[in-house]
Amino acid sequence: GVPGAVAVASNMCHKFPKAMVGAYKRYKYGQVDLKLGLFMAASASVGVWLGIKMQEYILKRWGEAGSTLYVSVCFVVVLVIVGGYVFYDAYKIARAGGGEAVSTLARYLQRINLPPMVTFHTAGVRISLWFTLPIGLATGLLAATIAVGGFIGVPGMMYVLGASGLVASATELVIAFVMGLGGSIKWALIGMIDIRLTLIILAGSLLGVQLGAIGTTYVKEHMIKIVMGTIMIIVALSRLLAIPKPLTQLGVMNFSPDLLAWCQIASFVIMCIALAVGALIILGSMYKAKRAERVRAAEPVYDKTFS
Structure with a gap:
C-alpha cells in the first residue's frame, strides 16, 4: 500500500548499507570484481539521477497514482523480458550438464578493439569501456524507477560483458552501494524516504545478505540463474495484479472495489511466494552441496604409491 515513489526511495535507501555488507562478504570469497563494479557505478549514478528526475515529473503531472502505475508497468515489462531469457x-545450461558458457554477444564484443580497452581480472574479461557504460546507465535508471537495478545490471554483465553469474551477482552489490548512496541523498532532499520503512526492511535483509554470501560458495552458477529467472517471473505476475488500482484512480478504467481488493491481496501473496521460492531453491541447493561435501570428506583416501 506504499506509494510507488516512496517505495522506490525507501528501498534504495535500505539497499546501499545492505549492499556494502554483502559486497564486503563476497569480496572475501573472491567473487567481486571491484574494478568492474566501480566503472559501472559511475555511469549507474548518472542513470539514477535521470530516473529520479523522471519520477519527479510523473509525480507532478499525474500524482501518486501515476507514479505507482509507472513503477508497476516498468516492473512487469522488464521482469518478463529479462526473467524469461535468464x-x-x-x-539450456542445466541440460548441457551445468557448464556456464560465455554468450555469443559477449564473445563478439570482446573481439572489438575500441579504445579504451579495460581488463577486469576477477571477471576474466577484456572489453571496451564503452560497452560497460550503457549497462551501468540502464542499471541506474532502472534502480531509480523500480529500485531493483540488478535486474538489468546482472544479466548485462553476464550476457553483454561475459562475466559469470557468480561474479556478476557479487559485483552488482558494489554498483548498488555506490548508486544507492547518491540516490538516497537525492530522494531524501525531495522528502520521499520513509526512514521507518527503510529500517524495518534493512533489519530483515541483513540476515539474508549473510546467508546469500555463504550460499553462493556452494550453489552452482546455473542455479543462481534459475533463482533469478524464477523470482523475476513470479514478481512480474504480482506487479501485474497491482496495475488495476492506479488505473482506476486515474480514471483510465473502472474496476469494482471487490476486484481491486482481491488483486491487492493476491499481489501480496504472490510476492511472498516469490521470496519463499527463491529462498527454498538456494537453501535446498546449499543443503545438497554441503551433504555431498561431507560424503566426499568421509571417503577413505587410498595411497596408490605401492599399489
Missing part, C-alpha cells in the same frame, strides 16, 4: 538460459 530462465531459458539457465535451462
Whole structure:
C-alpha cells in the first residue's frame, strides 16, 4: 500500500548499507570484481539521477497514482523480458550438464578493439569501456524507477560483458552501494524516504545478505540463474495484479472495489511466494552441496604409491 515513489526511495535507501555488507562478504570469497563494479557505478549514478528526475515529473503531472502505475508497468515489462531469457538460459545450461558458457554477444564484443580497452581480472574479461557504460546507465535508471537495478545490471554483465553469474551477482552489490548512496541523498532532499520503512526492511535483509554470501560458495552458477529467472517471473505476475488500482484512480478504467481488493491481496501473496521460492531453491541447493561435501570428506583416501 506504499506509494510507488516512496517505495522506490525507501528501498534504495535500505539497499546501499545492505549492499556494502554483502559486497564486503563476497569480496572475501573472491567473487567481486571491484574494478568492474566501480566503472559501472559511475555511469549507474548518472542513470539514477535521470530516473529520479523522471519520477519527479510523473509525480507532478499525474500524482501518486501515476507514479505507482509507472513503477508497476516498468516492473512487469522488464521482469518478463529479462526473467524469461535468464530462465531459458539457465535451462539450456542445466541440460548441457551445468557448464556456464560465455554468450555469443559477449564473445563478439570482446573481439572489438575500441579504445579504451579495460581488463577486469576477477571477471576474466577484456572489453571496451564503452560497452560497460550503457549497462551501468540502464542499471541506474532502472534502480531509480523500480529500485531493483540488478535486474538489468546482472544479466548485462553476464550476457553483454561475459562475466559469470557468480561474479556478476557479487559485483552488482558494489554498483548498488555506490548508486544507492547518491540516490538516497537525492530522494531524501525531495522528502520521499520513509526512514521507518527503510529500517524495518534493512533489519530483515541483513540476515539474508549473510546467508546469500555463504550460499553462493556452494550453489552452482546455473542455479543462481534459475533463482533469478524464477523470482523475476513470479514478481512480474504480482506487479501485474497491482496495475488495476492506479488505473482506476486515474480514471483510465473502472474496476469494482471487490476486484481491486482481491488483486491487492493476491499481489501480496504472490510476492511472498516469490521470496519463499527463491529462498527454498538456494537453501535446498546449499543443503545438497554441503551433504555431498561431507560424503566426499568421509571417503577413505587410498595411497596408490605401492599399489
